[in-house]
Amino acid sequence: MKRLFLIGILFVFITILSACQSVYNQLGYTPSEAYLSNFCSKAENKNACELIEKSSYNLCDTYTENCETVNNDTWSYLLPSKETTTIDPIECEKLSFSSYYKERCLTASAFDSKNKETCNLISYERNKWVCVIGSATSENDCNDIPKNKKMSTGDHFSFVKDECLLSLALRDKDIKLCTKDSNKNEAGWCISTIVSNYGVDKTVCDSLSTTSTPGKSYYTTEYDACYYGLAQFNKDVSTCSSIKTNYLKAECIGKVGTINDCDNIPDNIMEEGSYYSMSDGCVFAQINKIQDVNFCSHTTTNEGHDFCVDLYVRITGDKQPCELIKNAQLKTTCKRQATLND
Structure with missing residues (x-):
């Protein structure tokens, strides 16, 4: 009797397991490698x-x-x-x-x-x-x-x-189709991606909208997105000067140019309400590209310097530079985050 009871329990367990596997597959999950190996070993x-x-x-x-x-x-x-x-x-x-x-x-x-x-x-x-x-x-x-x-x-x-x-x-590779996307951030990314990979004549960028969508698009305008991509395609830092939005212009110079180009940027703020200068934004882009913590000395604000070091640590996982951060709270956060990434 006890044996029959155990067999019954086992049968119920197998039934539930089979049902779960069915649901598992219906949800789109991949069967185990062992299952596939067994399945594929059969000629049929x-x-x-x-x-x-x-x-x-x-x-x-x-x-x-x-x-x-x-x-x-x-x-x-x-x-x-x-x-x-x-x-x-x-x-x-x-x-x-x-x-x-x-x-x-x-x-x-x-x-x-x-x-x-x-x-x-x-x-x-x-x-x-x-x-x-x-x-x-x-x-x-x-x-x-x-x-x-x-x-x-x-x-x-x-x-x-x-x-x-x-x-x-x-x-x-149709920029006009990009502009029909109602999500202006996606539209800007689309324009920049096409132009940075395939290039366009400057007249194409000049024909695009300069209407700003603050808070809705990283690229702000179609015009800026186009010149941002064109500078990368041509590897020409002077093209960045056509970008009207300060933070995007700074990032463009950092992406395309050198750390010396960052030093030559007018010391304007990146955007209204920002703690960082345009030079800071340019250096941030350089850190993303080259990962040299010494570049952080080229920032022009204390906030920019500390953010730059923290950015370097997050990218590289090297927590030693956290000691260079002046803000005590950010220094602690930097060390904690670096430890979590170990």
Whole structure:
């Protein structure tokens, strides 16, 4: 009787475990390596495993020609597509044991064929919209997306239509499409990314809007974003002088120029209410680029010096320079943060 009871408990446990695995897969999680190894060892699963190999690796590596132009995996589907082996969506259905692989496979298929109808086979909302964005071929495809549709439930920032326009703009190197993004920070990033990688004539930058959107966009204006990118493309520090926003001009000089160029900047504040000078902002950009803590001596404010040292420590993990910070509270924070990173 006791043995039957234990067998019953074991049966219930296995049933619950199987149900959990099913839910786990439905949520899009990847099966364990052991599970996959066992699955792929069977001859009848050979084709399905080949699909896994085609569809489960990083889409950035597979479907874009230059992932270095983006710093965030979120944007990995936005750049120009490479030639790839077309995947039949019917074949993707064979991966029913894992919604993760199945939906990656369907996305890969839609990307290859530019057939957004394939995306309707995807159940997870965000994955579906990534698929739609990646398979869009024209601005009309983006305009078909409801204006206020978010990438996923609870997403407070990303509108699908904006992401779609951004995708097309980057693929087609079309600055005008960037400007149609309602998120002005994304629009500025889009313009700067295209120009810094492919270049444009100055007349293109001059034709863009100089209307400021303070508090809404890091780049402030389309015009500034364009010249910020152009200076990087041409590696010409003099181009930074065309930027009207102080903090972006300072960062531009720091990105493109040398520490000596930072010394030659007029000692203006970076922006209203800021503790830092433009020289400070330029040095911060140099620290990000070269990581030499000695550059912090080129800052012109105490606040700028301390922030510069703290920035260096956060980038490099070297906590010794924390001692150079004058502000006692920031010095303590610097040491604590560096210790946490050990």
